[in-house]
Amino acid sequence: MAATTMDSGEAGKGGPPEWMALALDAAPMDVRGFLAQGEDPFAAIMEAAAVVEFGGFLVIDAPFNPSPLRRVLAGRGFSSYGRKLSEGHWRVFFHLDGGADWESGAEVQVLPEGAMTWREDDGIHIDVRKLSPPNPMLAILRLIEGLDGDETVVVHHEREPHFLIPELAERGWRIARVANEVVNVRLWLERAV
Template sequence: MTAPPLPSPAAPPRLDVRPMLAEGIDPYDSVLALAEAIAEGGALEIDAPFNPTPLRRVMARHGFSSRAARLATDWWRVRFVRDGAADWAAEAETTLLPEGAMRWQEEDGIHLDVRRLSPPEPLRLILGLIDSLGPTGGPVVVHHDRDPLFLPAELAERGWRIVRVAPAPADLRLWLEPERR
């Protein structure tokens, strides 16, 4: 009888956070705990339902470069390498706002992550971004952790609307764009 093959020493540890998010559990602390055990030059991989750009920014502050690959519609794999974040600057366009929110650009528009902020900060930041873009800006993708009750009325006053909502545990996404008249 042959023994099962041992895992390759080159295979980095992998954490699939999709089930955690589906249960409404924030995987942030689990990811950081795993990252603490990674030695210089080592790597780890995270499977997520979206490109976790804010997490990638946080990991860069902990000395990790990252590369993300979309494997399916709702499946991204991010490989983090502890190398002092040597190549992070080439990909990082994420801005950490003073309030703790994050802003970055992707193919589908400007992303604004207001999760973990207490009201009224999310509304204030969203409206500030909308006001800065004006009636011809957009689209904007907002990452929120709850339904922003007052946002639709405030958007309507500014000539904007929510065109799509993607509910997911720990990441409610709202696509905003100006009304086209």
């Protein structure tokens, strides 16, 4: 994989947006330290975003593509463009421009339990962090039961959900891969062969 990778939201547009040249001068806010200490950087990011003036920039360094954060800031008028700089290091550029250049193909849906879902190149993502039990399991099971075909589901969870494993097996699913980051355990779910 190349050292710099554009995210799926920009891939069809032929490269970075025009405003990126100006955003490169902005100093990044590195939230990887927060996450390594088990702290949620959301409040600090929102504070930093609140002082950005129209036409200004916010740059975040994170250990993964923070899609839910990008959706929240899009709702506040920020366009975004993400680059994977290396394994475990994403740099996401935010431009306060009314959200004109946001990942147009990436729509978020909120399920009855409060989980967010969206589609990326590697499958359907579901974020169940911050939900109280049993809502994470209910949201995941609702999602997989409604899928046809061999779609991959990427779960964003706060911890490894051990009670989910037998429920998946009953439905013909399995956990194919796990990435265990401090406040984002990602699970790739696939139909069992």
